[in-house]
Amino acid sequence: MALIDFIPIFYLVISVFYFISVYHRKYSLLRKKEAERYFSGSVVEMDDPGFYKSRNYTKGLSFAKEKKSGEYTFNKQAKICDTGILY
Amino acid sequence: MVWHSWIPTNLGEINIRFFGKSRDAEKNLRNVEISNNKFIAKKVDVSFISDTHFFLSKWMSPLVKTLVPAIENEIFGTVDIEIEERSSHFSGEVSLFYTEYFEANASFILEYTGKIKIDNITICPEKDILWKNFSGKDEFLDYLAQVIFIIIKTIVHGDNHHHQKIDTAIEVKRGEFDPFFILETMIRHIKRVEYDIKNMDRCHGRLKAQASIEELNGYRSYIKTFRTLFIENAKTAKDGLLFAKDPSILDNIIDSAKASIKKWTYATTYFPAFISIALVYVAISISGAILYVSLMGNNFKGLIDNDWTYYFLSLVLLTVLMASHIKCSILSWLFYKQYALFEYLYHLSALENPKRFQDKMIKFILKYYKPFFFLFVALLSHLILKNS
Numbered sequence: 338m339a340l341i342d343f344i345p346i347f348y349l350v351i352s353v354f355y356f357i358s359v360y361h362r363k364y365s366l367l368r369k370k371e372a373e374r375y376f377s378g379s380v381v382e383m384d385d386p387g388f389y390k391s392r393n394y395t396k397g398l399s400f401a402k403e404k405k406s407g408e409y410t411f412n413k414q415a416k417i418c419d420t421g422i423l424y
Numbered sequence: 425m426v427w428h429s430w431i432p433t434n435l436g437e438i439n440i441r442f443f444g445k446s447r448d449a450e451k452n453l454r455n456v457e458i459s460n461n462k463f464i465a466k467k468v469d470v471s472f473i474s475d476t477h478f479f480l481s482k483w484m485s486p487l488v489k490t491l492v493p494a495i496e497n498e499i500f501g502t503v504d505i506e507i508e509e510r511s512s513h514f515s516g517e518v519s520l521f522y523t524e525y526f527e528a529n530a531s532f533i534l535e536y537t538g539k540i541k542i543d544n545i546t547i548c549p550e551k552d553i554l555w556k557n558f559s560g561k562d563e564f565l566d567y568l569a570q571v572i573f574i575i576i577k578t579i580v581h582g583d584n585h586h587h588q589k590i591d592t593a594i595e596v597k598r599g600e601f602d603p604f605f606i607l608e609t610m611i612r613h614i615k616r617v618e619y620d621i622k623n624m625d626r627c628h629g630r631l632k633a634q635a636s637i638e639e640l641n642g643y644r645s646y647i648k649t650f651r652t653l654f655i656e657n658a659k660t661a662k663d664g665l666l667f668a669k670d671p672s673i674l675d676n677i678i679d680s681a682k683a684s685i686k687k688w689t690y691a692t693t694y695f696p697a698f699i700s701i702a703l704v705y706v707a708i709s710i711s712g713a714i715l716y717v718s719l720m721g722n723n724f725k726g727l728i729d730n731d732w733t734y735y736f737l738s739l740v741l742l743t744v745l746m747a748s749h750i751k752c753s754i755l756s757w758l759f760y761k762q763y764a765l766f767e768y769l770y771h772l773s774a775l776e777n778p779k780r781f782q783d784k785m786i787k788f789i790l791k792y793y794k795p796f797f798f799l800f801v802a803l804l805s806h807l808i809l810k811n812s
Contacts, residue, residue, distance in 0.1 A: 341733070341734075341737070341809065342809060344737060344805045344809070345802045345803070345805040345806040345809065346802075347802075348798050348799075348801045348802035348805055349798075349799070349802040351798045352795045352796075352797075352798035352799040352801075352802060353795070355794040355795040355798060356792070356795035359791055359792060359794065359795065362791075364773075364774040368774040369774050369775075369776060371771065371774070372771040372772070372773075372774040372775040372776075373775065373776075375767075375771040375775075376771065376772075376775055376778070376779075376783075396567065396570055396571070396592065397473060397474050397475030398473050398474060398567060398568075398571050399474040399475070399498055400474075400498065400499050400500075400501065400522045400525070400526065401497050401498040401499065402497035406553070408553045409499070409522070409525045409526065409554070410553055410554055410555075410556055410557060411554055411555060411557060411558070411564065411567075412557050413557060413558065413567065414474065414475040
């Protein structure tokens with residue numbers, strides 16, 4: 338078996354290595370919590386700003402109809418404010 | 425009740441000629457009348473005060489709208505604003521409308537130095553349900569004052585080195601104008617940005633980190649102007665505000681952030697540069713050998729069975745190399761230009777149990793694209809060898 342025949346095996350080993358590493362990848366509680374809030378309607382209430390330590394947050398205000406009461410209410414919003422981005 | 429804050433100005437003087445000239449303001453202004461001493465704008469789109477669709481680019485919006493979860497039945501606001509220049513200051517009225525459901529009116533006085541006083545905030549209707557998500561009416565009004573400040577600042581502030589919405593450095597305070605409070609919030613913001621720079625992703629955050637440094641330089645210039653305008657002439661000095669005594673504190677923070685970027689730029693470029701030089705050398709050697717064999721008309725059967733096999737394999741190697749090199753640049757660009765999409769992907773990757781089908785699919789691709797990419801390369805290499 339020539340050396341060249343090991344090339345596919347080499348790539349396969351890299352693939353398995355990446356598979357194992359991403360399969361066991363874990364995210365911090367902070368990031369999981371933020372993700373849940375992001376997907377729960379994008380109304381991100383700033384309940385405990387201290388929890389996020391020094392991350393920058395914008396202050397947003399949304400005005401939407403409540404599903405239960407049918408009344409319009411204001412919602413406080415807070416989103417990670419990424420500085421240094423083009424818009 | 426009154427609220428005070430400061431609209432940043434590098435010149436140290438607010439000028440009516442720059443009203444509505446910033447990029448944020450220009451794209452939202454539809455109906456404007458500007459005369460020598462008056463600026464009147466009607467039905468200004470202020471949907472940007474909501475975080476629901478943040479920085480949505482036009483060509484991406486159909487895609488992003490299907491992905492990013494939106495609030496059902498959300499209404500976006502519009503604003504009518506009137507500003508008049510008087511002998512010693514600007515005075516103005518601002519009205520915020522959410523169609524027929526809500527209206528807020530306020531008057532403000534803006535001094536040439538950028539010092540702003542917002543007062544007489546009136547709301548209609550006055551129903552408790554409107555502020556049920558706040559601790560009370562007072563907190564709601566504070567929040568509204570901050571939003572009105574952002575709207576006025578978007579129109580009045582002539583400079584443009586970041587989106588006004590993300591400019592969270594300056595807060596509005598109820599009561600008397602306190603220059604030390606504003607100075608403190610600005611310095612804390614710089615410190616927060618520096619902390620964020622140090623914790624940014626080293627791949628997709630490259631471009632963003634460098635741009636953040638430039639933003640910090642912008643903030644530094646504002647702070648210096650603010651200090652000249654309000655602090656140096658102040659009669660009292662507050663303990664703990666080091667910058668009030670020594671402005672070089674700011675330079676130290678920014679230098680620290682710059683040092684972090686330099687450090688991880690070296691760390692992230694050194695090893696890949698070494699590997700790429702080595703692999704490019706191998707690939708060029710193979711191509712050179714093929715060229716040599718072809719030109720000389722020799723047939724080194726024992727060394728090379730099939731020239732094309734080596735050629736395709738070196739091509740695959742170079743493609744893998746190129747993909748690993750351009751990955752971070754592409755992600756940096758994507759983050760920089762398509763923030764909303766990137767934000768969605770960022771949160772999706774950490775979400776444990778996506779509910780929607782499209783989220784599940786994208787999360788799967790996002791998680792396993794790397795092993796699948798190398799599996800594909802392995803299969804491709806195997807096929808090349810098999811067919812040689």
